[in-house]
Amino acid sequence: MGTSDEEIDRLLGKLTPRARALLLDGATTWRTRAEPALGLRELVMSDGPAGVRGEAWDERITSVLLPSASALAATWDEDLVESLGGLLAAEARRKGVDVLLAPTLNLHRSPLGGRHFECFSEDPELTGRVGAALVRGVQAHGVAATAKHYVANDSETDRLTVDVRVDERALREVYLAPFEAAVDAGVRLVMAGYNAVDGTTMTANALLSDPLKGEWGFDGVVVSDWGAVRSTEDTARSGLDLAMPGPDSPWGEALARAVADGTVPEDTVDDKVRRLLRLAAWLGALGEGEPTASGAARAGTEAPPAPRPAVAPRERALARRAVAAGSVLLANRGVLPLDPGHLRTVAVIGAHAARTRTQGGGSAGVFPPHEVSVLDGVRAALRGRARVVHVPGPRPDGPAPPLGHDACTDPRSGLPGVLLRMLDADGRELYAERRRGGRLLEPRLVPGAHTVEISARLRPRTAGRWTLGVAGFGRMSLALDGRPLLAGEFTPPTDDPAVVHVNPPAQYAGADLAVGQDALLVARRELAPGTGRATVVSAAPPAPDAAASPAEAARAAAGADAAIVVVGTTEHGECEGYDRTTLSLGATQNALVRAVAAANPRTVAVVNSGGPVELPWRDAVGAVLLAWFPGQEGGDGLADVLFGRAEPGGRLPTTWPAALADAPVTRTLPADGRLPYDEGLHVGHRGWLRHARVPAYWFGHGLGYTTWAHEELTVPPRAGAGEDVTVRVRVRNTGARSGREVVQVYLARPGSAVERPVRWFAGYAAVRARPGESVTATVRVPARALRHWCVRERAWRTETGRWRVLAGRSAGEVPLVADLEVVGPGSG
Template sequence: MSGIEHDDIVEQALSKLDLDTKARILAGQDMWSLPAAPGVSLDSIVMSDGPIGVRGARWTTDDPSIALPSPTALAATWDVTLARRVGNLLAQEARRTGVHVLLAPTVNLHRSPLGGRHFECYSEDPVLSGEIAAAYVIGVQEGGVAATVKHFVANDFETERMTANVLVGERALRELYLAPFELVVKKAGPFCVMAAYNSVNGHTMTEHDELQNKVLRDEWGFDGVIVSDWTAARDTIRAALGGLDIAMPGPGTVYGPALAAAVRAGELDEEVVDEHARRVLTLARRVGALEGAPRAEPLPAIDGEALAREIAASSFTLVRNDGVLPFGPDRSVALIGGAAKEARVMGGGSAQVFPSHVVSPYEGLASAGVRMAYARGADPSGRFNPARFPLRVVCRAEDGRVLGDFPLSEGVIQWLGEMPEGVAFQKLHSVEITGTFTPTVGGVHRLSIEGVGRFRLVVGGQTRFDGTMAPEGDDPIALFMAPPHTVVDVELRAGEPVDVRLEHTVPRSDLLSFPFVGATLGHRKPTLGPDKLIEEAVQVASAADVAVVVVATTKEVESEGFDRTSLKLPGRQDELVSRVAAANPRTVVVVNAGSPVEMPWREEVAAILLTWFPGQEGGHALADVLLGRTEPGGRLPTTWPGALEDCPVVDVTPVDGVLRYEEGVFVGYRAWERSGTAPAYGFGAGLGYTTWHYDSAEYADETLTVRVRNTGDRPGREVVQVYLAPVVPDSRPARWLVGFAVAEAGPGETAEVSVEIPRRAAEVWSEDGWRLVSGDYALQTGHSLDDIRITTTLAL
């Protein structure tokens, strides 16, 4: 470094920038990047969505990324070491794709099970969320890539998320919603925080001086940049004074030329712009995008597929088992469910990436040598998977001139912000998905069209659809991830090739301020009718030793852009499970969902395994767990209700633009315990394949040391959970999580773990700030909230 300190590098660069350049580097130059400043050797800083992979600047199937299990799955591992390794892998992926800033993790809370983005957040508990996120951030930044903790703050719903005003009491805000952000800032030092769309107590978050400047920066010591959620910055002056450093995307933002003009008009001091620019230059220094500050050395290479498989198995949460699991390879298995072959491995929205491959449950069990018969049984969704016969996309100008022509790996076009090389959005008039399909089976094949705007589907030279599909709702991400769709039935003969062409006229939408093209050609081969599908599944199940039914939610149910309206499984999946269970008492249900669903059949089946959205290697991990090669390591990161009407906190719909968090600090298990209603499965619950005895728990110097012993006949993994409960009940929740640790041991072996119990665990937020509530407390240590093994009393 030639004796030049890091801060000197930033200050020297800042001193060389004129007002226009300083204002310009605070605004996106396009969808995913900031502009370079060659005069000070500042490179363009590239950002990308996560959190389960790194999509890169182009959202397209021809640029694959690793697809890890969903954030709810990562939280279900309760394993900070594993979360840190996830961060390391994502840093590796980011550097491979030229990304400096990963827009993850999401630490908003599971306030209501109806939250549409529930799968992308970790937990209903701020300690679990914060600890997993902190380890994730450390892992990413060890690899020389910035992590972005989002969405600051109270962005726990999707309905009217861009405009709603959240009214939340100061105590609940501090003890719940701000708490995971605070923990991550103080423990992991994130380089970025993303300001949410919504308002909190009357002030939009991108302009929230109290929370961004006073709390985040002054009180917590955050020294990174605050970037807006995309299009969330609305006013130049208020955003600049409210603490926002970067307005995304570009080029049309409230910063850039508008910011420089405000200074020249005397509406804003240039020192304010200097401070924002200083933070952006500091970010550039940290990620190696500023001359004189090299990027951190890459970490040792990580096998992404192996890690994805490990995380999935460690997250799978067994909530019921009468002894049917694990089963041996000699058992005959009936594998049932549309989701068993068409796996859903991730949630919808900005969390979506395109993996190079996906291992379905069917493929995973087949590769493990399981003797298996398959029946579809029921389909989770009326929407189809993208067509996967050989396809190309042709991009045309209005005069018919070809702008681009290249292969598609599947029948999906999803271009957001960045267009394919050589294709200018301003000149793009239409796209065509074309290919030749040779059916392997004859009969009625179903082709689907998804998208907004004008479409024309031509099959075998005949026009089968020609019309306009209108948007539903006004959230741009919802239009992107769950657009309107239509289905066309086509009679085809086996072995006879047929030409297929889907033409789409690209609309220009007032809802979007950035380039966007979305069109999907879906396909489903001939199947039996719904009644016959279930009958077939029952017959297959009755002839097998074990029936494994895979049920799932869909992208119409769990996605960014809209909230859920029900916790019921879509379609006839509940009926399918009950019918199969009646035919085979050894029925195992695999629940492929990122967040809670109702399971009215839960007492009818032999076992229930929650696999969340398991990532690209989910099928292999499922085989590992069902066959007992790996223990299901997961514990519930959020409470699973028996029925939606039992939930103590449900509302996610603003009224007149306002969403009131009237429940205060009683969210998640805190609210369930106050309500007196028992959920289906409580917070922290989960079964393994062995048993554990808690030998001792000793508290000293703010640390609880716990010894556990594996009393079973196979190696195991135990999540030691510690809750704090006032001995004399008061206005606070009955108890709350204060720490956790993972223990591993072989048969008959013991393991010792240490859990830090900070003073803050017994403090509450008051008008005078954090205040210790003195008195006697019980440290409850055990397997889950509802399975406490040892209680230790202490006075604080």
């Protein structure tokens, strides 16, 4: 890790200009190139941020799955996030991964953003603080973190080509700010996004050079998003350093030729190689002699996967603690916490209760070693104490789920799962293996493979009209007991890798199945260039009667001491590659909650989503608990909260509208390829305040199991421009239980000479207190919270004069106000 710049230059001198250029694109999908002359081994990269998948997308190669990024931001606990970053680093090292492609620092600009679960917050300050904590936690253990996606990659619609139009001040103060925080935290890589900003694609954008490398002094590697480099010379002359994946990127030999003919300067390439070598040295991947193989290289990605060691109890405990710390109690009418000692029967209702969605869809997905559903967690918590009754309720609106190992058997071995076969052009078997389920994203390819076949013997537990499907691109077919159901050729509508390689749309057919009569389902897909490797086989039983299902749930709730109804989004509702078109959970789920709440006033609604959804029944239930996508330990962590073993520690990192129409910023659909950020600085709670609208729940909102009084705000009488400000807030625990309060500080600038939000978030501190105890929260307001970007001078400036400091428990509840005098000089 201590290789000097002089040593880097000495190593650089060993390479020809051509050899240097060839180092700057990938060797494979997930690896950089090795260079034996330098003792440089391949660097292995892997998607994050909720887990470390490694190089292979194989359900037998499992990964610890943490709560979604939106849930981590909801903890408002940087120490905890740093610890979770350490857990991710341990997973990376176990898998031989050098570079983790996390954290995602884009913002929740519109509630319709399809990838909110992978992003932290609507607010640049909170995003920057939480993101920096994750960076520190990952990199403290010798794994490099990657800040992505630089910059303004805040929605998914047309994300490969969209041209975001954002004014310079908003870009600086809002969208670039979290990346600056990551650079300050020492992040080793920054990923350039697919999108363009103000007319130039990010992989060729001047923003890579300044402010990133120039003003901020970033000395790490700028890597492209996968496939984001679509040209050679303009991207090579920019601040981009590494084009991924390889080996067929537009760099490689094309870049070597451009260097040879002088269209790309040698010193530009040399700077990129220095950065790559500096990263390799930090990772311990650079030295004299033959390079040593990484752990992943030694394991080999094409060998049968080795079983994962059991997850250590401390890792499970940390992941479980994170669930409770990030869960947000949105509303509570005296129902929570439930006292197990006073419960005889608890009704747990909803499809999401038994099949809790633990993570969002897309490239960040991993295969956890296990998943604890809400139903599992409640049963474990009440075992031997109370009876738990489960009613599945209606299936959520959305496509049929992939075949699970519990619903079918491999027709060859009879064991749970499916049979995967690779066939040649004449239909002869080249390779076969049993897999756990019908979602196969990267099946092992063998020479001569022409067709992938997935077969499964279905074991129907419900009679009636089933929905059967196959997802993928190219020529596909689906047959049941030898009878064709589907056949055709399906062309990708986009080259978005998240769609082609991860989440292709399915084609469906119906078939009548009977209980006790097994049926053989066979799906085939021809392997052709440009169609990806993903093949998914799905099956869904007949949907329960829309009217009878809520009635059954209501009967169960009426006969219970308490009811827990779990509702949420589906993979196609919150997923990389797609934005949402609605915030509704659908008529069937909303009817279910209303029926249960009407039958039992002690109803807790648990919301299983990664971002905002509409909760039209929120005033009818006894409590609303936001679970997010809680990771593998979700059910146990939520049971800790439901039964009072842990306090719901979360506060909203994003404002939740009562209805989509209320939200001040909703646009994600470009017009003529452009997406204007017309709201400027007024994102998130700032936009709500500007338009004087009241949401369902404000940024920063969240209840615990006690109550608090905010008693006094102490602000220094004056502060110098460019200095941090220390604010003290005295709060008292007015409830009967010890608890944690997140004290939030906001700023306002009455009479400002420049446009400002009504108020904006500036800092926070968490305190704990016993019943009746008074404590003081010390909040550092960083100097950057008071500065603004002067477009005319292209510099940061801080206004002198009277400022207003506000403190409270959310952006909409700030009962304490004091003035602050800021004195010269006028630059921050």
